[in-house]
Protein backbone atom coordinates (compact mmCIF):
# COMPACT_ATOMS: atom_id res chain seq x y z
CA UNK A 1 0.00 0.00 0.00
CA UNK A 2 1.39 3.43 -0.98
CA UNK A 3 1.98 5.51 2.14
CA UNK A 4 2.41 9.28 2.34
CA UNK A 5 3.42 11.19 5.44
CA UNK A 6 1.60 14.51 5.77
CA UNK A 7 1.86 17.03 8.59
CA UNK A 8 -1.67 18.36 8.38
CA UNK A 9 -4.67 16.37 7.21
CA UNK A 10 -8.25 17.61 7.19
CA UNK A 11 -11.13 15.31 6.21
CA UNK A 12 -14.27 16.90 4.72
CA UNK A 13 -14.83 19.57 2.08
CA UNK A 14 -17.73 21.28 3.86
CA UNK A 15 -17.56 24.60 5.62
CA UNK A 16 -15.82 23.24 8.75
CA UNK A 17 -13.12 21.34 6.81
CA UNK A 18 -12.44 24.10 4.28
CA UNK A 19 -12.25 26.80 6.99
CA UNK A 20 -9.88 24.61 9.03
CA UNK A 21 -7.63 23.92 5.99
CA UNK A 22 -7.61 27.60 5.00
CA UNK A 23 -6.58 28.70 8.47
CA UNK A 24 -3.80 26.09 8.65
CA UNK A 25 -2.64 27.11 5.16
CA UNK A 26 -2.29 30.72 6.28
CA UNK A 27 -0.52 29.85 9.51
CA UNK A 28 1.85 27.24 8.04
CA UNK A 29 2.55 28.61 4.58
CA UNK A 30 5.71 26.50 4.31
CA UNK A 31 3.74 23.23 4.84
CA UNK A 32 1.35 21.39 2.56
CA UNK A 33 -2.14 21.06 4.01
CA UNK A 34 -4.06 18.02 2.75
CA UNK A 35 -7.83 18.28 2.45
CA UNK A 36 -9.47 14.94 1.80
CA UNK A 37 -13.08 14.89 0.68
CA UNK A 38 -15.59 12.46 -0.77
CA UNK A 39 -17.46 15.01 -2.90
CA UNK A 40 -16.05 16.60 -6.09
CA UNK A 41 -16.94 20.15 -4.99
CA UNK A 42 -16.03 21.95 -1.79
CA UNK A 43 -17.91 24.61 0.20
CA UNK A 44 -16.28 27.94 1.01
CA UNK A 45 -17.52 30.87 3.07
CA UNK A 46 -17.39 34.14 1.14
CA UNK A 47 -18.49 37.75 1.82
CA UNK A 48 -18.01 37.26 5.55
CA UNK A 49 -19.50 40.25 7.42
CA UNK A 50 -19.20 40.74 11.15
CA UNK A 51 -22.65 41.96 12.24
CA UNK A 52 -21.68 42.35 15.90
CA UNK A 53 -19.13 40.85 18.30
CA UNK A 54 -20.60 37.36 18.03
CA UNK A 55 -22.93 37.56 15.01
CA UNK A 56 -21.59 37.04 11.53
CA UNK A 57 -23.18 36.71 8.13
CA UNK A 58 -21.63 35.08 5.08
CA UNK A 59 -22.48 33.43 1.80
CA UNK A 60 -21.57 29.86 1.06
CA UNK A 61 -20.23 29.04 -2.39
CA UNK A 62 -19.83 25.64 -3.95
CA UNK A 63 -16.44 25.67 -5.67
CA UNK A 64 -14.21 23.35 -7.66
CA UNK A 65 -11.31 22.24 -5.48
CA UNK A 66 -8.92 23.88 -7.98
CA UNK A 67 -10.29 27.30 -6.93
CA UNK A 68 -9.27 26.64 -3.31
CA UNK A 69 -5.87 25.35 -4.46
CA UNK A 70 -5.36 28.51 -6.54
CA UNK A 71 -6.21 30.75 -3.57
CA UNK A 72 -3.99 28.74 -1.20
CA UNK A 73 -1.17 27.13 -3.20
CA UNK A 74 -0.16 25.00 -0.19
CA UNK A 75 -3.56 23.25 0.04
CA UNK A 76 -3.81 19.88 -1.76
CA UNK A 77 -7.32 18.55 -2.23
CA UNK A 78 -7.66 14.79 -2.52
CA UNK A 79 -11.06 13.57 -3.68
CA UNK A 80 -11.31 10.33 -1.86
CA UNK A 81 -13.41 9.19 1.03
CA UNK A 82 -11.05 7.82 3.67
CA UNK A 83 -7.74 8.32 5.35
CA UNK A 84 -6.91 4.98 3.82
CA UNK A 85 -8.38 6.05 0.53
CA UNK A 86 -10.29 4.09 -2.08
CA UNK A 87 -7.29 4.05 -4.41
CA UNK A 88 -5.38 2.27 -1.65
CA UNK A 89 -3.25 5.25 -0.62
CA UNK A 90 -2.48 5.46 3.05
CA UNK A 91 -1.97 8.86 4.70
CA UNK A 92 0.02 9.09 7.90
CA UNK A 93 -0.61 12.41 9.57
CA UNK A 94 0.92 14.36 12.40
CA UNK A 95 -2.41 16.02 13.16
CA UNK A 96 -5.78 15.18 11.69
CA UNK A 97 -9.06 17.10 11.84
CA UNK A 98 -12.26 15.19 11.03
CA UNK A 99 -14.97 17.40 9.51
CA UNK A 100 -17.14 14.82 7.71
CA UNK A 101 -20.44 16.48 8.66
CA UNK A 102 -23.71 14.71 9.32
CA UNK A 103 -26.57 13.11 7.42
CA UNK A 104 -30.35 13.39 7.83
CA UNK A 105 -31.81 11.45 10.74
CA UNK A 106 -34.76 9.78 9.01
CA UNK A 107 -37.89 8.64 10.85
CA UNK A 108 -37.46 5.29 9.08
CA UNK A 109 -34.59 3.97 7.01
CA UNK A 110 -34.98 2.31 3.66
CA UNK A 111 -38.51 3.46 2.81
CA UNK A 112 -38.45 4.86 -0.75
CA UNK A 113 -41.26 7.30 0.08
CA UNK A 114 -39.33 8.90 2.96
CA UNK A 115 -36.78 11.51 1.83
CA UNK A 116 -34.18 13.54 3.71
CA UNK A 117 -32.58 16.74 2.43
CA UNK A 118 -28.86 17.25 2.94
CA UNK A 119 -26.82 17.80 -0.17
CA UNK A 120 -27.26 18.75 -3.79
CA UNK A 121 -28.16 15.19 -4.82
CA UNK A 122 -30.83 14.74 -2.15
CA UNK A 123 -32.23 18.20 -2.96
CA UNK A 124 -32.49 17.19 -6.62
CA UNK A 125 -34.27 13.95 -5.70
CA UNK A 126 -36.66 15.98 -3.59
CA UNK A 127 -37.16 18.43 -6.46
CA UNK A 128 -38.05 15.67 -8.93
CA UNK A 129 -40.52 14.06 -6.49
CA UNK A 130 -42.06 17.43 -5.75
CA UNK A 131 -42.62 18.23 -9.42
CA UNK A 132 -45.16 15.38 -9.60
CA UNK A 133 -46.58 15.69 -6.11
CA UNK A 134 -50.12 16.59 -5.11
CA UNK A 135 -49.51 16.36 -1.38
CA UNK A 136 -46.36 16.11 0.73
CA UNK A 137 -46.13 15.37 4.44
CA UNK A 138 -43.23 17.16 6.18
CA UNK A 139 -42.25 15.65 9.55
CA UNK A 140 -40.33 17.91 11.96
CA UNK A 141 -40.45 21.37 13.34
CA UNK A 142 -36.96 22.72 12.73
CA UNK A 143 -35.04 24.67 10.12
CA UNK A 144 -35.86 22.57 7.05
CA UNK A 145 -39.57 22.17 7.89
CA UNK A 146 -39.84 25.93 8.33
CA UNK A 147 -38.14 26.60 5.02
CA UNK A 148 -40.31 24.08 3.21
CA UNK A 149 -43.52 25.51 4.59
CA UNK A 150 -42.34 28.94 3.51
CA UNK A 151 -42.43 28.10 -0.19
CA UNK A 152 -44.50 25.40 -1.56
CA UNK A 153 -41.94 25.49 -4.23
CA UNK A 154 -39.20 24.17 -2.99
CA UNK A 155 -22.00 16.58 -1.31
CA UNK A 156 -21.77 18.87 1.61
CA UNK A 157 -24.72 20.01 3.55
CA UNK A 158 -26.72 22.68 1.88
CA UNK A 159 -27.07 25.87 3.77
CA UNK A 160 -28.46 29.38 3.55
CA UNK A 161 -30.46 29.89 0.37
CA UNK A 162 -30.06 26.22 -0.66
CA UNK A 163 -33.41 26.36 -2.45
CA UNK A 164 -32.63 29.49 -4.43
CA UNK A 165 -32.32 28.88 -8.14
CA UNK A 166 -34.10 25.52 -7.84
CA UNK A 167 -37.44 25.12 -9.46
CA UNK A 168 -39.30 23.74 -6.51
CA UNK A 169 -42.81 23.65 -7.84
CA UNK A 170 -45.42 21.11 -7.00
CA UNK A 171 -48.66 20.56 -8.87
CA UNK A 172 -51.29 23.28 -8.55
CA UNK A 173 -53.44 21.30 -6.15
CA UNK A 174 -50.55 21.03 -3.68
CA UNK A 175 -49.74 24.72 -3.85
CA UNK A 176 -53.07 25.67 -2.35
CA UNK A 177 -52.69 25.04 1.34
CA UNK A 178 -50.43 24.14 4.23
CA UNK A 179 -51.98 22.21 7.09
CA UNK A 180 -50.13 21.91 10.40
CA UNK A 181 -50.64 19.13 12.95
CA UNK A 182 -49.24 20.12 16.35
CA UNK A 183 -48.19 18.02 19.34
CA UNK A 184 -48.16 14.65 17.65
CA UNK A 185 -45.72 12.19 16.15
CA UNK A 186 -45.75 9.74 13.30
CA UNK A 187 -47.04 6.43 14.67
CA UNK A 188 -46.50 4.38 11.55
CA UNK A 189 -46.12 4.62 7.80
CA UNK A 190 -48.29 2.50 5.53
CA UNK A 191 -47.81 1.71 1.88
CA UNK A 192 -50.98 1.79 -0.21
CA UNK A 193 -51.49 -2.04 -0.03
CA UNK A 194 -51.15 -2.00 3.75
CA UNK A 195 -53.55 0.93 3.91
CA UNK A 196 -56.16 -0.93 1.85
CA UNK A 197 -56.18 -3.73 4.42
CA UNK A 198 -57.28 -1.21 7.07
CA UNK A 199 -60.64 -0.82 5.27
CA UNK A 200 -60.86 2.87 6.17
CA UNK A 201 -64.13 4.39 4.82
CA UNK A 202 -63.35 6.14 1.54
CA UNK A 203 -64.76 9.50 2.63
CA UNK A 204 -62.46 9.53 5.69
CA UNK A 205 -59.26 9.22 3.65
CA UNK A 206 -59.62 8.97 -0.15
CA UNK A 207 -57.64 5.79 -1.00
CA UNK A 208 -55.56 7.21 -3.79
CA UNK A 209 -52.11 7.79 -2.32
CA UNK A 210 -48.95 5.72 -2.60
CA UNK A 211 -48.14 6.18 1.09
CA UNK A 212 -49.98 7.10 4.31
CA UNK A 213 -48.91 8.39 7.72
CA UNK A 214 -50.77 7.53 10.87
CA UNK A 215 -50.23 10.08 13.64
CA UNK A 216 -50.26 9.58 17.39
CA UNK A 217 -53.35 11.84 17.52
CA UNK A 218 -55.21 9.16 15.52
CA UNK A 219 -55.30 11.06 12.21
CA UNK A 220 -54.33 9.43 8.95
CA UNK A 221 -52.98 11.32 5.93
CA UNK A 222 -52.21 10.03 2.47
CA UNK A 223 -49.51 11.73 0.41
CA UNK A 224 -47.15 11.27 -2.52
CA UNK A 225 -44.05 11.26 -0.32
CA UNK A 226 -42.79 12.21 3.14
CA UNK A 227 -39.93 14.59 3.98
CA UNK A 228 -38.22 13.61 7.20
CA UNK A 229 -36.91 16.98 8.43
CA UNK A 230 -36.06 15.56 11.82
CA UNK A 231 -32.49 16.62 12.44
CA UNK A 232 -29.14 15.04 11.66
CA UNK A 233 -26.83 12.21 12.75
CA UNK A 234 -23.06 12.82 12.72
CA UNK A 235 -21.09 10.87 10.06
CA UNK A 236 -18.82 9.00 12.43
CA UNK A 237 -19.04 5.41 11.13
CA UNK A 238 -16.15 5.47 8.63
CA UNK A 239 -13.77 6.53 11.42
CA UNK A 240 -14.78 4.11 14.17
CA UNK A 241 -13.13 0.81 13.14
CA UNK A 242 -9.84 0.45 14.94
CA UNK A 243 -10.23 3.70 16.92
CA UNK A 244 -11.61 4.28 20.39
CA UNK A 245 -13.41 7.57 19.96
CA UNK A 246 -15.67 8.70 22.78
CA UNK A 247 -19.10 9.34 21.34
CA UNK A 248 -21.59 11.93 22.62
CA UNK A 249 -25.26 11.27 23.34
CA UNK A 250 -26.19 12.77 19.98
CA UNK A 251 -23.81 10.40 18.19
CA UNK A 252 -20.99 12.88 17.50
CA UNK A 253 -17.25 12.57 18.22
CA UNK A 254 -16.79 14.13 21.66
CA UNK A 255 -14.37 17.06 21.58
CA UNK A 256 -12.85 19.00 24.46
CA UNK A 257 -12.35 22.76 24.66
CA UNK A 258 -9.42 22.40 22.22
CA UNK A 259 -11.55 20.52 19.66
CA UNK A 260 -9.55 17.36 20.50
CA UNK A 261 -11.28 14.01 20.24
CA UNK A 262 -10.39 11.27 22.71
CA UNK A 263 -7.84 9.88 20.22
CA UNK A 264 -4.44 11.62 20.35
CA UNK A 265 -3.71 14.11 17.56
CA UNK A 266 -7.20 13.76 16.09
CA UNK A 267 -9.43 16.84 16.23
CA UNK A 268 -13.00 17.25 14.98
CA UNK A 269 -15.14 20.23 14.01
CA UNK A 270 -18.58 21.01 12.62
CA UNK A 271 -21.60 18.72 12.43
CA UNK A 272 -19.54 15.57 13.12
CA UNK A 273 -18.54 16.61 16.63
CA UNK A 274 -20.23 16.88 20.01
CA UNK A 275 -19.03 19.79 22.14
CA UNK A 276 -18.17 17.97 25.37
CA UNK A 277 -16.62 20.85 27.27
CA UNK A 278 -18.54 22.72 29.98
CA UNK A 279 -20.16 25.43 27.91
CA UNK A 280 -20.67 29.06 28.88
CA UNK A 281 -24.15 29.67 30.39
CA UNK A 282 -25.23 31.40 27.19
CA UNK A 283 -23.96 29.02 24.51
CA UNK A 284 -25.24 25.72 23.16
CA UNK A 285 -24.15 23.61 20.26
CA UNK A 286 -26.44 23.57 17.24
CA UNK A 287 -25.49 21.98 13.95
CA UNK A 288 -25.35 25.16 11.91
CA UNK A 289 -23.20 26.62 9.21
CA UNK A 290 -22.10 29.39 11.57
CA UNK A 291 -20.81 26.94 14.15
CA UNK A 292 -19.17 24.75 11.49
CA UNK A 293 -17.14 27.79 10.41
CA UNK A 294 -16.29 28.86 13.93
CA UNK A 295 -15.29 25.35 14.98
CA UNK A 296 -13.24 24.75 11.81
CA UNK A 297 -11.35 27.98 12.38
CA UNK A 298 -10.84 27.35 16.09
CA UNK A 299 -9.77 23.71 15.51
CA UNK A 300 -7.04 24.94 13.15
CA UNK A 301 -5.88 27.45 15.79
CA UNK A 302 -5.80 24.68 18.42
CA UNK A 303 -3.91 22.26 16.14
CA UNK A 304 -1.36 24.98 15.49
CA UNK A 305 -1.05 25.90 19.18
CA UNK A 306 -0.58 22.26 20.20
CA UNK A 307 2.03 21.81 17.47
CA UNK A 308 3.94 24.90 18.61
CA UNK A 309 3.50 24.12 22.30
CA UNK A 310 1.59 27.36 22.84
CA UNK A 311 -1.40 28.07 25.08
CA UNK A 312 -4.71 28.98 23.54
CA UNK A 313 -7.83 30.48 25.12
CA UNK A 314 -11.32 29.30 24.20
CA UNK A 315 -12.49 31.49 21.36
CA UNK A 316 -14.87 34.32 22.21
CA UNK A 317 -17.51 33.06 19.76
CA UNK A 318 -18.31 30.25 22.23
CA UNK A 319 -19.32 32.77 24.93
CA UNK A 320 -22.73 33.51 23.47
CA UNK A 321 -24.87 31.52 21.04
CA UNK A 322 -25.55 33.81 18.09
CA UNK A 323 -27.20 32.90 14.80
CA UNK A 324 -28.54 35.09 12.04
CA UNK A 325 -30.73 33.66 9.30
CA UNK A 326 -33.85 34.38 7.27
CA UNK A 327 -37.26 32.77 7.45
CA UNK A 328 -40.28 33.91 5.45
CA UNK A 329 -38.04 36.68 4.15
CA UNK A 330 -37.64 38.15 7.62
CA UNK A 331 -34.25 38.59 9.23
CA UNK A 332 -34.15 36.25 12.25
CA UNK A 333 -31.56 36.62 15.01
CA UNK A 334 -31.27 34.09 17.82
CA UNK A 335 -29.15 34.95 20.84
CA UNK A 336 -28.17 33.00 23.96
CA UNK A 337 -30.86 30.80 25.50
CA UNK A 338 -33.37 32.16 23.02
CA UNK A 339 -35.77 29.30 23.66
CA UNK A 340 -35.07 29.22 27.42
CA UNK A 341 -33.06 26.03 26.77
CA UNK A 342 -32.20 24.32 30.04
CA UNK A 343 -33.76 27.04 32.22
CA UNK A 344 -36.79 25.03 33.34
CA UNK A 345 -39.46 27.31 34.79
CA UNK A 346 -36.88 29.65 36.28
CA UNK A 347 -37.29 32.41 33.70
CA UNK A 348 -39.60 35.14 32.45
CA UNK A 349 -40.44 36.14 28.91
CA UNK A 350 -41.09 39.64 27.58
CA UNK A 351 -42.60 40.19 24.17
CA UNK A 352 -43.11 43.01 21.73
CA UNK A 353 -44.78 42.42 18.41
CA UNK A 354 -45.92 44.63 15.54
CA UNK A 355 -47.77 42.52 13.01
CA UNK A 356 -45.97 42.21 9.71
CA UNK A 357 -43.05 44.28 10.97
CA UNK A 358 -41.20 42.87 13.94
CA UNK A 359 -41.26 40.37 16.79
CA UNK A 360 -39.02 40.73 19.82
CA UNK A 361 -38.85 38.14 22.58
CA UNK A 362 -36.42 38.32 25.48
CA UNK A 363 -35.72 35.63 28.05
CA UNK A 364 -34.93 36.98 31.51
CA UNK A 365 -33.52 35.16 34.53
CA UNK A 366 -32.91 36.84 37.89
CA UNK A 367 -33.33 40.23 36.24
CA UNK A 368 -30.65 39.45 33.66
CA UNK A 369 -31.16 38.99 29.95
CA UNK A 370 -30.16 35.46 28.91
CA UNK A 371 -31.72 35.05 25.49
CA UNK A 372 -33.56 36.78 22.67
CA UNK A 373 -35.36 36.18 19.38
CA UNK A 374 -35.37 39.19 17.05
CA UNK A 375 -37.44 38.97 13.90
CA UNK A 376 -37.47 41.84 11.38
CA UNK A 377 -35.23 44.90 11.27
CA UNK A 378 -35.27 45.50 15.03
CA UNK A 379 -31.74 46.92 15.24
CA UNK A 380 -31.54 45.57 18.78
CA UNK A 381 -28.95 42.85 18.28
CA UNK A 382 -25.87 44.73 19.41
CA UNK A 383 -27.48 46.21 22.51
CA UNK A 384 -28.98 42.89 23.54
CA UNK A 385 -25.75 41.06 22.85
CA UNK A 386 -23.94 43.49 25.18
CA UNK A 387 -26.61 43.19 27.85
CA UNK A 388 -26.27 39.41 27.76
CA UNK A 389 -22.48 39.42 27.79
CA UNK A 390 -22.38 41.98 30.63
CA UNK A 391 -25.14 40.23 32.60
CA UNK A 392 -26.23 43.64 33.87
CA UNK A 393 -29.08 43.60 36.39
CA UNK A 394 -32.04 44.99 34.47
CA UNK A 395 -34.72 44.46 37.14
CA UNK A 396 -35.18 48.21 37.64
CA UNK A 397 -36.22 48.72 34.00
CA UNK A 398 -39.04 46.20 34.01
CA UNK A 399 -41.10 46.27 30.84
CA UNK A 400 -39.52 49.57 29.75
CA UNK A 401 -36.84 47.38 28.31
CA UNK A 402 -39.06 46.68 25.31
CA UNK A 403 -40.93 49.99 25.19
CA UNK A 404 -40.74 51.08 21.53
CA UNK A 405 -40.81 54.74 22.61
CA UNK A 406 -37.56 54.38 24.48
CA UNK A 407 -34.39 54.34 22.45
CA UNK A 408 -32.81 51.45 24.27
CA UNK A 409 -29.46 51.92 22.57
CA UNK A 410 -29.08 55.43 24.09
CA UNK A 411 -30.40 54.14 27.38
CA UNK A 412 -27.53 51.71 27.90
CA UNK A 413 -24.75 53.62 26.22
Ligand SMILES: Cc1cc2nc3c(=O)[nH]c(=O)nc-3n(C[C@H](O)[C@H](O)[C@H](O)COP(=O)(O)OP(=O)(O)OC[C@H]3O[C@@H](n4cnc5c(N)ncnc54)[C@H](O)[C@@H]3O)c2cc1C
Nearest residue numbers: 012013014015016038081100101156157270271287288289
Ligand atom coordinates in the same frame (compact mmCIF):
# COMPACT_ATOMS: atom_id res chain seq x y z
C1 LIG B 1 -31.24 21.92 3.71
C2 LIG B 1 -30.31 22.53 4.71
C3 LIG B 1 -30.35 23.89 4.97
C4 LIG B 1 -29.50 24.45 5.93
N1 LIG B 1 -29.58 25.79 6.15
C5 LIG B 1 -28.75 26.37 7.05
C6 LIG B 1 -28.77 27.76 7.28
O1 LIG B 1 -29.57 28.48 6.67
N2 LIG B 1 -27.93 28.30 8.19
C7 LIG B 1 -27.04 27.53 8.86
O2 LIG B 1 -26.27 28.08 9.68
N3 LIG B 1 -26.98 26.19 8.68
C8 LIG B 1 -27.81 25.60 7.79
N4 LIG B 1 -27.76 24.25 7.59
C9 LIG B 1 -26.82 23.45 8.38
C10 LIG B 1 -25.40 23.54 7.76
O3 LIG B 1 -25.49 23.29 6.38
C11 LIG B 1 -24.47 22.51 8.44
O4 LIG B 1 -24.49 22.71 9.84
C12 LIG B 1 -23.03 22.72 7.94
O5 LIG B 1 -22.98 22.68 6.55
C13 LIG B 1 -22.12 21.66 8.52
O6 LIG B 1 -20.86 21.81 7.95
P1 LIG B 1 -19.76 20.66 8.05
O7 LIG B 1 -18.56 21.18 7.32
O8 LIG B 1 -19.62 20.24 9.46
O9 LIG B 1 -20.38 19.42 7.28
P2 LIG B 1 -20.81 19.21 5.74
O10 LIG B 1 -21.14 20.50 5.10
O11 LIG B 1 -21.80 18.11 5.75
O12 LIG B 1 -19.48 18.69 5.05
C14 LIG B 1 -18.99 17.39 5.24
C15 LIG B 1 -17.93 17.10 4.18
O13 LIG B 1 -17.31 15.85 4.48
C16 LIG B 1 -17.23 15.04 3.32
N5 LIG B 1 -17.24 13.64 3.78
C17 LIG B 1 -18.23 12.96 4.40
N6 LIG B 1 -17.83 11.72 4.71
C18 LIG B 1 -16.52 11.62 4.30
C19 LIG B 1 -15.54 10.58 4.35
N7 LIG B 1 -15.80 9.39 4.90
N8 LIG B 1 -14.32 10.85 3.82
C20 LIG B 1 -14.03 12.05 3.26
N9 LIG B 1 -14.93 13.08 3.20
C21 LIG B 1 -16.14 12.85 3.71
C22 LIG B 1 -18.45 15.43 2.52
O14 LIG B 1 -18.31 15.10 1.17
C23 LIG B 1 -18.47 16.94 2.76
O15 LIG B 1 -17.59 17.59 1.88
C24 LIG B 1 -28.60 23.64 6.64
C25 LIG B 1 -28.54 22.27 6.38
C26 LIG B 1 -29.39 21.72 5.43
C27 LIG B 1 -29.32 20.24 5.16
Ligand SMILES: NC(=O)C1=CN([C@@H]2O[C@H](COP(=O)(O)OP(=O)(O)OC[C@H]3O[C@@H](n4cnc5c(N)ncnc54)[C@H](OP(=O)(O)O)[C@@H]3O)[C@@H](O)[C@H]2O)C=CC1
Nearest residue numbers: 107139140141142143144145185229230231232287288325
Ligand atom coordinates in the same frame (compact mmCIF):
# COMPACT_ATOMS: atom_id res chain seq x y z
N1 LIG C 1 -31.85 28.76 8.44
C1 LIG C 1 -31.25 27.87 9.22
O1 LIG C 1 -30.54 28.20 10.15
C2 LIG C 1 -31.45 26.44 8.90
C3 LIG C 1 -30.72 25.48 9.57
N2 LIG C 1 -30.85 24.17 9.25
C4 LIG C 1 -30.02 23.17 9.97
O2 LIG C 1 -29.93 21.99 9.17
C5 LIG C 1 -29.99 20.81 9.95
C6 LIG C 1 -31.13 19.91 9.51
O3 LIG C 1 -32.39 20.61 9.66
P1 LIG C 1 -33.68 19.91 10.31
O4 LIG C 1 -33.79 18.49 9.82
O5 LIG C 1 -34.82 20.82 10.13
O6 LIG C 1 -33.24 19.74 11.84
P2 LIG C 1 -33.55 20.59 13.17
O7 LIG C 1 -32.61 20.04 14.17
O8 LIG C 1 -33.59 22.05 12.90
O9 LIG C 1 -35.03 20.18 13.56
C7 LIG C 1 -35.43 18.84 13.74
C8 LIG C 1 -36.87 18.84 14.17
O10 LIG C 1 -37.39 17.53 14.06
C9 LIG C 1 -38.09 17.21 15.24
N3 LIG C 1 -38.02 15.76 15.40
C10 LIG C 1 -36.95 15.01 15.74
N4 LIG C 1 -37.26 13.67 15.71
C11 LIG C 1 -38.57 13.61 15.36
C12 LIG C 1 -39.49 12.54 15.15
N5 LIG C 1 -39.13 11.26 15.29
N6 LIG C 1 -40.77 12.84 14.80
C13 LIG C 1 -41.15 14.14 14.63
N7 LIG C 1 -40.33 15.20 14.80
C14 LIG C 1 -39.05 14.93 15.16
C15 LIG C 1 -37.42 17.99 16.34
O11 LIG C 1 -38.33 18.19 17.38
P3 LIG C 1 -37.85 18.58 18.85
O12 LIG C 1 -37.38 19.98 18.75
O13 LIG C 1 -39.08 18.43 19.65
O14 LIG C 1 -36.78 17.59 19.19
C16 LIG C 1 -37.09 19.30 15.60
O15 LIG C 1 -38.18 20.17 15.62
C17 LIG C 1 -30.11 21.27 11.39
O16 LIG C 1 -28.83 21.25 11.95
C18 LIG C 1 -30.64 22.71 11.27
O17 LIG C 1 -30.21 23.52 12.36
C19 LIG C 1 -31.72 23.75 8.31
C20 LIG C 1 -32.46 24.65 7.60
C21 LIG C 1 -32.39 26.07 7.84
